[in-house]
Each structure stands twice: as C-alpha cells, then as structure tokens.
Amino acid sequence: MEIFSSMPNNARTWIYAANRQLSSAEEHAIQAELTDFVQSWTAHERALKAEAAILYNQFVVIMVDEAHSEISGCGIDKSVQLIKTINNKYQLDFFNRLAVQTLTDNQVTTYNKKTLQEAINAGILTGQTIAFNPLVQHKSDFLSNWLQPLQQNWISKQIVFLVQA
Incomplete structure (x- = not known):
C-alpha cells in the first residue's frame, strides 16, 4: 500500500467511514484539507509525522508514527475536530459507529x-x-x-x- 509506505507497522491508525460515497470534487477538496492538516499537525507543539488518505471514496484513514513524536489527547482532539469540520462542511456523517x-x-x-x-x-x-x-x-x-x-x-x-x- 503505497499511500502509507512511510508509516511503520505500529503507526496509530484511525478510520472514519462516511455515510455515503464522496463525489470526485468532494474527495479532492477533502484530501487537500487532510494533507494540509497532517503537514501542520502537532501535539504539545511538537510536529507529528502523519499521513491521511481517502480510500474507496468513503473512508478517511489517518496514521501517526509515534516513534517520531508521541500523540497526545490534545493532538487526537485536533484530528477529531478536523473530521467534525469536514462532516459539517460536506453534510457527511463520519461518526455513526453502528454502520x-x-x-x-x-x-x-x-x-x-x-x-x-x-x-x-x-x-x-x-x-x-x-x-x-x-x-x-x-x-x-x-x-x-x-x-x-x-x-x-x-x-x-x-x-x-x-x-x-
């Protein structure tokens, strides 16, 4: 899997499933937001080594290499806030854990x-x-x-x- 090739096997992983398929335009725009986010993502003011990708036009997958910098609760909160923002902006539901x-x-x-x-x-x-x-x-x-x-x-x-x- 080329998209996460720089991540070690023990990289922390979060998967968010949207309630519907993303359009091509939505996928492109959301991927740009994810890329911007992971490039500037920090935990306790320390840069995180992370990658994010959209798979199958419906899943946001985020990985963090904790050997580089350990993620904290506040760092995780930042990623959840990003997903909530994307949720609202594109009228999606990434938080239905019963789906x-x-x-x-x-x-x-x-x-x-x-x-x-x-x-x-x-x-x-x-x-x-x-x-x-x-x-x-x-x-x-x-x-x-x-x-x-x-x-x-x-x-x-x-x-x-x-x-x-």
Missing part, C-alpha cells in the same frame, strides 16, 4: 443492523462477504484486518447468518 460497510465488486454499501440482517436473510450477503473493520488501531492491523469476512466483523455477534447447505 457497517461491505465491499462487493469494488462497491461499498453501508448498512445498519436491521438492513444488514435483511440483506443476509435475502441472500444478498453471506458470512464470507467482505466487510470493513473500523476498529483497527495500527497499520499492521489495517493491512491485515481492515478488510475481513463479515462473519469476523464486530457486528457478527449481533446478526444471524443463514446456514449454507
């Missing part, structure tokens, strides 16, 4: 628990459907566990999968 995103044919679909169960019951989704795991905390987790079968996703304990014959 589940799946990937089919390179297309992201967002579900809530009810619509996810309905899609499973209808046979549209299975336990093997690829889902995004927003709970990863480090680059190594991101590379190995961000995309995972739905049956391994955090929501899997709250839904019922159809038994395949």
